[in-house]
Amino acid sequence: MASKEVNNVCEEREHSQRTEGELSLFRSKLLKWFDNHGRILPWRGIADPYKIWVSEIILQQTQVVQGWDYYHRFISAYPNVQSLAEAKEEEVLLLWQGLGYYSRALNMLTAARQVVELYGGIFPREERDVASLKGVGPYTTAAIMSIAYNAPLAVVDGNVYRVLSRVEGCEVPIDTTPGQKFYRTLAEIFLDREKAGKYNQAMMDLGAMICTPSTPQCPECPVAELCLSRDNLELQQLLPIKAKRVAVEDRYIDYFLLLDGDSLWVERRDKKGIWKGLYQFPMQEQKGRFLTERQLNERYGEDWKLVETTDLPDHRLTHRQLHIRVHTYQWQGELSSAFESPLEQIAISDHHLYAFPKPLRAFLNSHFS
């Protein structure tokens, strides 16, 4: 996908429409679950930035089960940053043998020497100093700063991308620069700033244990009541989106603009998917093609006369190309038209008081300004 299109998706999607109440419910449910069900790991419950750093580097490309023994061996050989700084390269590599991605070990050795030279052997406390260590990127910086010092920085890794994109039903891709920026902001919005270290570890565990890539356990999930992908296997399999892997599907939307005198009929979209909670005309969406003329004429019976069909510009989403038509019907009946909820009748002159998806807003503005 071209970066311009990704940008559009990011711009169109607000970071989150969550209220402060929902965010605080999310955090408290997550943290309570973590207290009772979080993983018991050798590097948990410690505030030593050196040990947290070692564990995070080991886990960058290694499963927890495999990393466990390496962590113990590494820490018993080099219990603090000074001992690592004094180690020989061959010794460190020998200890790392079998873990792969050996540049991780060499970078740690360089970084340990940096700590000794620049900070007298005391692991730095400032974000910029931690971030300047060799091999320490934004994720590891946030993990060390939040877990060791409770600094309010959100970690964003594969687990966090997956959980947040599913909780928010968010189609912004995770493998583009604007997409990654979008998720960093989203992660900061969700972060429990008072308990950042615990919150970050809870998010990692939720992604590793419950909201797993292929079989999320929604019935066991502490944040299920706030999740827009809950029990929706199709959406869960789709999220998080990778732009480079996206197959674009053509979808056809027929909107029905039902005009009765000075009023029109609208409905509110549900709280899922795109345009959630916005108003729209009654609609039908399908794969393959628009509705036929016959289907349109038969749709509302003879009191509604189809007077015009307007093609709107296509609307591109990450994995869908939306083709959109608005069919305008005029009420011909003797009494006033009537529909049941969720349809509601509004004055045409009030249309600007309602939030519509971008294509319908442009249509309304051009037809009823």
Ligand code: SF4
């Ligand atoms: S409810 Fe299901 S999809 Fe949503 S975060 Fe929990 S496990 Fe993941």
